[in-house]
Amino acid sequence: MSSDALQPLFERFRLHAQTFFTGNLCAVASFDQPKDHGHLHLVKAGRGEIRYQGGRKALRIEGPGLLFYPRNLPHHLVPEGPEGLDLVCATITFGTGVGCPLALALPEVMHLGVDRVGPLAELIFQEAFAGAEGRQAVVDRLCEVVMVHFVRQALLAGHTHAGLLAGLVHPQLRNALMAVHAEPARDWSLEDLAATAGMSRSAFAALFKQTLGLTPGEHLARFRIATAQERLARGIPLKVVAFDVGYGSSTALSRAFRELTGQSPRAWLQGQRG
Structure with missing residues (x-):
């Protein structure tokens, strides 16, 4: 295992950036994309x-910098002075559907200086x-490479105290999470995961729930x-996907899919295409 x-996570969940504005912004611009953007x-x-x-404190912009909103957080970009703001804006998606665990684990707002990504920004x-x-x-x-830098920075800096990233930096939970993410189709038992983490079942289960907010x-x-x-x-056909993610049949996957999303795979996919 790597x-x-x-x-x-990057192998399984598509990281996609789409630039929609490049140039000089001289008037207020509002951003309120769908929740999965x-x-x-x-x-x-x-x-x-x-x-x-909602009264949240405004964030100052003073010269070059990179600002990232992993999930939809409505905001208004307000330039000052006659020179306006020279910038590039892109929408970002981490996967589809119930959401990539990475996007859900990142802080609402992240900021990096251009020096943190070396010559990439230039x-x-x-x-x-x-x-x-x-x-x-x-x-x-x-921009997709920049997103990897943001995720890496959050992981190294411990910007989150709960959730997936907190688990990935934990010296014991990290091994169990990496094993699950590498082989989601495996029939994992609590005993298997606890052994991977080098912990007892009860201690592992309690620590996992406390750190990630999920069992x-x-x-x-x-x-x-x-x-x-x-x-x-x-x-990819439903039968193939069911095997790939650890369900014995398309019926079993459909049942689990509906329990989590409230939709059948077919209905969900039609909605995505629409």
């Missing part, structure tokens, strides 16, 4: 602030503000269904 705790703002130059609803700005053909495709892919069985079920949704969205 020692990279993030690799199984996030936003990435890469500020090249300028001053302003980000304002929120390369994005060069591509975004140039006139080369195919520049959006290049910027989209580079090991609940996390496994959600991870399986999230993985199934990703594969169904790619056009």
Whole structure:
């Protein structure tokens, strides 16, 4: 098993960025995407602030920086001064359906200085503000690399005290989570996972629930269904997906799918396509 705790997640859940604005912003812009979308703002130059609803404190913008909203958090981007804000904006998705565990584990708002991603930010700005053909495709892919930096930073800095990332940095829970994410189809028992973590059953179960907010069985079920949704969205047949994620039949997967999402796989997939 790889020692990279993030690799199984990036393999199973599609990280997708789509640039929708590049240039100078001189008026207020509002952002309120569907709940399964996030936003990435890469500020090249300028001053302003980000304002929120409900009395949340505004966030100042002073020069270059990277701002990331993993999940939909309605906000208003307000430039200041005649120079406005030079920036690149993209929508971000981590998987589909019940949501990638990574997106759910990240803080609501994340901020990185351009120095934290080295020459990557400068390369994005060069591509975004140039006139080369195919520049959006290049910027989209580079933004996806930026997202890996944000996730890595959250993992290393311990920005979350509960949830998946907290589990992945825990010296004992980490091994059990990596094992589940690498082999979701395996018939995992509580004893198996506790042994992987080097703990007793009771101590493991209590620590897991305290750290992730879910029991090991609940996390496994959600991870399986999230993985199934990703594969169904790619056009893989239900029978094949059922085997891939550890259910003995398409009927068993459909039952578990409905229990978690309230929909059959077919109904959910039709909604995604719509």
